[in-house]
Amino acid sequence: ESRIAQLSGLPINKVYLILKSLNQRRIVHFIPQRTVPLVTYTRDRELPENVVIPKSVYEDRKELFEWHIKKMLQYAMNNNVCRSRQLLDYFGEEESTDCGKCDVCLARKNELQTEPDAKDARQKIMALLADGEWHNKTELLNVDASKDAVDNAVRQLVSEELICIEHARVRAK
Template identity: 30%
Template structure:
């Protein structure tokens, strides 16, 4: 539908409050004979004709409440009479609704005669490539929260990490492990000054993690190092 709309074949409105509409399907002579034959419908038909012009040539919006006020019927009875006229093939009746409306801006063409412009194909190609690139980025992502990544893609305002996806849980685990290693190194240094090599030999953590943790403890001002690289706790 979007492709056809972009190429001027139709218009699709957004969901909105659409009033009821009617179109008379019979001529005035046939309508007069029906009114004579069906006295139960005569007053209602005259009310419709009195309130709305052009109902023989095109769909006209109507207000069931207004019809009820002029006819003296209840709104529910008005709707029943409209349906009855529709069943008798006197009118075409579209009840009020909140659905999108589809308008044909051109005559309906066979599928083989539809023309889609090259620009439309190019736009669709670019859109699909962009979506594909985002899919790859989502699959390759190893740092950003999954939910935050999706909300950012769909334009969410001030998205926040969910805390429950695999990456959030991994960050939480890494944070706990980092804190545990920091506490372990501080405990070792509390027993006496030591260099990084000594600390590495006394813990099971990888040397890279120990070096990273030592740098963070230095930045946080919890430990200090002398010229020989000996580390000690800052009192």
């Protein structure tokens, strides 16, 4: 400890605290000075100029980093899918249900309460799409419900991932 303090120009107690911190983070193995101090590196150390990261590893890490950022932005900006479901999807869970407690679920619940025939519109839309085939979005206009109820129901069904819309077509999942 005193030799490191002498070489670094730091006080011995500061060197001691730094070595303890490095030991706690498992960077070095440090046994405080009693008779003979001992420092053991638990990992190989390389000089920075000897470290080479292959381009493929760099590209893979960059792609993963971009994916993480994209998912974070989607989470922050998506007001249609339950926050809990988004988090579970991020961690690879495919089967999930709405939590009913996040801001998205509470907003959807309020929409359902303000639109009394939204449940009826949902049932009619699901009945229309029950065959699992692609349907033209204009067929939704033929559902026997108000336009607002159909719009709310479609928005909810998409957010709950019960139906999907691609281009001008819609189908049940």
